[in-house]
Amino acid sequence: MKAFVTLLSMLALPALAQEPPVGWAVHPTGKSYEALVADTKSAVKENGLIVVTQAGPTKAAAARGITIPGNLVIGAFNNDYAVRVLETSVSAMIEAPIRFYVTENEDGTASLSYKTPSFVFSPYVHEGGEPLREIAKELDAKFQAVAESAVK
Helix, strand or coil: CHHHHHHHHHHHHHHHHCCCCCCEEEEECCCCHHHHHHHHHHHHHHCCCEEEEEECCHHHHHHCCCCCCCEEEEEEECHHHHHHHHHHCCHHHHHCCEEEEEEECCCCCEEEEEECHHHHHHHHHHHHHHHHHHHHHHHHHHHHHHHHHHHC
16 A cells, blocks of 8 residues: 555655646747747737747857757836836846746757746735736736747
8 A cells, every 4th residue: 555655655756746837837839949038028019018038048049059949038027117127126127027938848849937926926026015016917908918929
């Protein structure tokens, strides 16, 4: 019986490992990595945000002769939100831009993930109060809209 329970526990580990971390939104797609990157950038713009940063190891690794799955972090924000966040909490601005994460899956499809803005800004609510919480909720809706548009 003990061996059976151990085997069952081992079989459950991969399923648990695939659960998104607390505060994350994960959107698997049937799209290729390249298509999801392009669609995410377009969706950011369509939803009133700006691609502020982009970083990923895939192209640099390829230049070194190393092949790794597609992996790109896309930072999105805009000046209106920056000014509003600063009015509530100078410390909270360390989190801007908030990032989308595009990853290539083993089967050639890609996933779009991000930490929700409410989760990202939660450590600063003691300083920014209800105004910061409201900004984070607005950004939650924006990020959800970006994700829905990018993955369709």
